[in-house]
Amino acid sequence: MANVTITIDGKNITVPSDLSILEAAKKLDIEIPALCYDPELEIVAACRLCVVEIEGSNKLQTSCSTRVKEGMNINTKSERVVKARKDVLQLLLDSHPNDCLTCQKSGECYLQKYAYDYGLKFREHNGAMRPELLDTSSPYILKDNAKCILCGKCVRTCAQVSDRKVLSFAERGYDTKIVCDADQTMEESSCVSCNRCVTVCPVGALVDKRLLGKIRSWEGTSKVVSCKSCQYGCEFEVKSKDINNVAVVARPPANGRPLCLKGRLNTELLYVDNPEEPYRKIGGKFVETSWEKALGLTEVIEKLEKLGKKYPPSK
Amino acid sequence: MLTLDKLQQIKKEHRPVLEARLREAGNVDIHEDGSIVLNGDYYKKQVRIALKNCGIINPGSIEDYISVDGYSAFANLLFNKSRADIIEDMTASNLRGRGGAGFPTGRKWAEAFKYDDDQKYMICNADEGDPGAFMDRSILENDPHCVLEGMAIGGYAVGATQGFIYVRAEYPIAVKRLKIAIEQAKELGILGKNILGTGFDFDIELRLGSGAFVCGEGTALIESIEGKRGMPRTKIHRTAHKGLWQKPTIINNVETYANVPVIFQRGVDWFRSIGTEKSPGTKVFALVGKVEKAGLVEVPMGMPLREIVYDIGGGVQNGKAFKAVQTGGPSGGCIPAELIDTPVDFESLAKIGSIMGSGGMVVMDENTCMVDIARFFLDFTVEESCGKCVPCREGTKRMLELLDKVVEGNGEEGDIERMVSLADTITSASLCGLGQTASNPVTTTIHYFRNEYEAHIKDHKCPAGSCAALLEYFITDKCIGCGKCAKACPVSCISGKLKERHVIDQEQCIKCGACMEACPPKVSAVIKR
Structure with a gap:
């Protein structure tokens, strides 16, 4: 791949020509805000927050989707760029519920972070707000459409596993929303609670329900562990507070890792000191179940017990 | 074969x-x-x-x-x-x-x-x-x-x-x-x-x-x-x-x-050899609105708007005054009467803030409210936005809310500036052509008809007499006191003695216009203002 030399905010850098401006900027430690961008997902340029100004171009360009070109002179912080970003963020805030005090995502929410960075606040207005459509049907995922900023990351990550593709966009314009299958609840839908969507959601629209009320993002400590259920080795964070491990949270899937409920429950059982009861989806209904059944161990244990009589385990 | x-x-x-x-x-x-x-x-x-x-x-x-x-x-x-x-x-x-x-x-x-x-x-x-x-x-x-x-x-x-x-x-x-x-x-x-x-x-x-x-x-x-x-x-x-x-x-x-x-x-x-140097050939327009002879017209590029509206379209309906023509559909702009000699080609239209678009051409007369027209086209884009990018999905919605406010007589000082600023962001930051051009009807009407916006906001008046919320029905001293208007009023808000001038209670009036219709044509004492 050929290299090109470009200038970003007055700094020169030589990078491979297949890089986006956003990726090149990262190499210079220049942070460009972005809500819909994820290096693991298809580029859609939907949030428009990562716009930059390129010399010689009248329009603002999204840095996630624009490739670098020899001699490009890019300004990531011009007055025009900052104004556009502020407007975009304010538009998102104007439709977003003011719930940062108790929102589970607080502290790791990107909307919150960027609002802070650009000095923006919620404001009172008489205009439309997203309707409150809280889906509480799943014991694993809380889906709050009112908080959704429609970046579509959940849809894209869900579609990466071919037999899932549960989430999609529905309706259009301001009424656009993310739905499960044919606008069903998480419980009725074919969702397998893998939590891929939860890991990529930049705001509090999709949160891990088993985390609710247990720990806030800035509290306690966390440790990354790998799941041992299968060869993919998906990563989880074990969250600890006051010497207790209180929750296990899936990390964003990378390198083709699928994430799954079973792996997460397995990790939860292994690491969490006081795990909540697990649930299984049977015929479109979530039912509380035993750990043996949730992890599919009933028959294994029976068999081991049976074998244990014949072959006492070696010490 | x-x-x-x-x-x-x-x-x-x-x-x-x-x-x-x-x-x-x-x-x-x-x-x-x-x-x-x-x-x-x-x-x-x-x-x-x-x-x-x-x-x-x-x-x-x-x-x-x-x-x-x-x-x-x-x-x-x-x-x-x-x-x-x-x-x-x-x-x-x-x-x-x-x-x-x-x-x-x-x-x-x-x-x-x-x-x-x-x-x-x-x-x-x-x-x-x-x-x-x-x-x-x-x-x-x-x-x-x-x-x-x-x-x-x-x-x-x-x-x-x-x-x-x-x-x-x-x-x-x-x-x-x-x-x-x-x-x-x-x-x-x-x-x-x-x-x-x-x-x-x-x-x-x-x-x-x-x-x-x-x-x-x-x-x-x-x-x-x-x-x-x-x-x-x-x-x-x-x-x-x-x-x-x-x-x-x-x-x-x-x-x-x-x-x-x-x-x-x-x-x-x-x-x-047909059309202009930079825009050769012809363009088909759907000539509609308040024009005498509406229909499809195909003309060489560069023909002045006036020729299309008057020579082919036969001018404005019912002899009313020509006010503006909107070209380019919901992404286009409103061209005022003083620019009616603009040649219709890609460059000339872009220069005055409109676009050729696919060829819609809506003629408007003196009774068309430019704020309401902007609202009409924006309402369409809001409805048709796909919802993918933020400036279009959220921005056009807020813009429409501002326009609704103005049309309903609730406009505030600074609303015009808010619309201009928002339009700038929607135009420069939207993903596709729909969003990038969605504000055109608003920006061009603000540019050419700013006084109409100001009249709505400051004087609570619609100069074109089209925005119902800003109208007032009024009985002038021509009234002969026949009482027909009072009888026709569905909310009984007209009072007055027989053979004396009647008065409309503006607080109660629902602006249905029944009084104006009931007033004998010879008298014509009821006016809209």
């Missing part, structure tokens, strides 16, 4: 049949050079290229089309011109995209021609969705074969073997006639495998859109053909490079394709 001779023979045999039929109908003039044009004053100032066969041939007959030199350009090119030469001619003709943006067709084709790929596609964008626009519909319904021929020529030039016509399902007659036309062309051997024995294959299929305006945007249209939700793609690559199923793809509008066969029949020089 179809041969050139056979094609000639069909023309020779069928042409007299067509001419005899037309002579009997009597609505056309048949010229010595073989051209057939509709007669009547409405058509005198028009130059018809895209619409040249509309209203003349039977759209259900391929023989009719062949009789008016149809498919002769395609056949001729297949035998006598190299692909590179066709593209060179196309570029030289400077035919610009008639869908609205005006991108040179030749350059688009050259781009797709350049890439070597096992499959390339030609797409015809027939998802005409602007309110009040019906140019493409007319061509599809009245002359479907010219679109097929244009696509086939393009397909041959760039090396595509498959074409798709993306037509909205709300055009059932167009769909039906296109189906028949494709069937006929295949049967005759104009489409299909080994066309005219040259080894060139070209097939065309229909894809029906389901009423999403945004699917007229090229990349959203491609997504829709691929079976996905119609949302525009971010353009990392041009569609001529990676389009439908990531293959080189040409998307042209119906009217653009309709121009292609004629350009090759009559030559590049002929085509460039």
Whole structure:
């Protein structure tokens, strides 16, 4: 791949020509805000927050989707760029519920972070707000459409596993929303609670329900562990507070890792000191179940017990 | 198999049949050079290229089309011109995209021609969705074969073997006639495998859109053909490079394709002799609104608006004053009376803040409120935004809320500035053309009719007398006290003694206008103000 030399905010850098401006900027430690961008997902340029100004171009360009070109002179912080970003963020805030005090995502929410960075606040207005459509049907995922900023990351990550593709966009314009299958609840839908969507959601629209009320993002400590259920080795964070491990949270899937409920429950059982009861989806209904059944161990244990009589385990 | 001779023979045999039929109908003039044009004053100032066969041939007959030199350009090119030469001619003709943006067709084709790929596609964008626009519909319904021929020529030039016509399902007659036309062309051997024995294959299929305006945007249209939700793609690559199923793809509008066969029949020089240097040829407009003679008009580019509105359209209805004309549909702008001598071509319209667009042309008279018009068009875009990008989805919604506020008389100081600032962000930060142009009706009306906005906000008045919330019905001293208005008032808010001047209680009035209608015409004491 050929290299090109470009200038970003007055700094020169030589990078491979297949890089986006956003990726090149990262190499210079220049942070460009972005809500819909994820290096693991298809580029859609939907949030428009990562716009930059390129010399010689009248329009603002999204840095996630624009490739670098020899001699490009890019300004990531011009007055025009900052104004556009502020407007975009304010538009998102104007439709977003003011719930940062108790929102589970607080502290790791990107909307919150960027609002802070650009000095923006919620404001009172008489205009439309997203309707409150809280889906509480799943014991694993809380889906709050009112908080959704429609970046579509959940849809894209869900579609990466071919037999899932549960989430999609529905309706259009301001009424656009993310739905499960044919606008069903998480419980009725074919969702397998893998939590891929939860890991990529930049705001509090999709949160891990088993985390609710247990720990806030800035509290306690966390440790990354790998799941041992299968060869993919998906990563989880074990969250600890006051010497207790209180929750296990899936990390964003990378390198083709699928994430799954079973792996997460397995990790939860292994690491969490006081795990909540697990649930299984049977015929479109979530039912509380035993750990043996949730992890599919009933028959294994029976068999081991049976074998244990014949072959006492070696010490 | 179809041969050139056979094609000639069909023309020779069928042409007299067509001419005899037309002579009997009597609505056309048949010229010595073989051209057939509709007669009547409405058509005198028009130059018809895209619409040249509309209203003349039977759209259900391929023989009719062949009789008016149809498919002769395609056949001729297949035998006598190299692909590179066709593209060179196309570029030289400077035919610009008639869908609205005006991108040179030749350059688009050259781009797709350049890439070597096992499959390339030609797409015809027939998802005409602007309110009040019906140019493409007319061509599809009245002359479907010219679109097929244009696509086939393009397909041959760039090396595509498959074409798709993306037509909205709300055009059932167009769909039906296109189906028949494709069937006929295949049967005759104009489409299909080994066309005219040259080894060139070209097939065309229909894809029906389901009423999403945004699917007229090229990349959203491609997504829709691929079976996905119609949302525009971010353009990392041009569609001529990676389009439908990531293959080189040409998307042209119906009217653009309709121009292609004629350009090759009559030559590049002929085509460039019509219109202006930078915008050669003609453009079809749907002339609608408060104009005396509404309809489709095709005129040379560069014709002043005045000639279109007055000489062809017969001026404003009921002798009222001309106020503005809106061009380019919901993405276009309002052009005020003082600019009525602007020539209609891509550059001139852009200079005054409007666009050519697909060719909507809405004439407005003195009773049209410009704020309300801006609100009307924005309401359409809000409804049709796909919801993908934030500035369009959220921004246009907030803009509409501001306009609603102004129209309802609740506008505040600073609302105009808020709209201008928001429009700037929506325009510069939106993903696709729909969002980038959505604010045009608002910005142009603020630019040219700022006083109307100010009247709504500061004086709570609608100068055009159109916004109900800002109107006041008032009884002048001409009142003879007959009491008819009081009787007609459905909310009984008119009081007054017999033979004395009556008064309307403005607090109670629901502004229905019944009093004005009830007042005897000779008296006319009730006015709107």
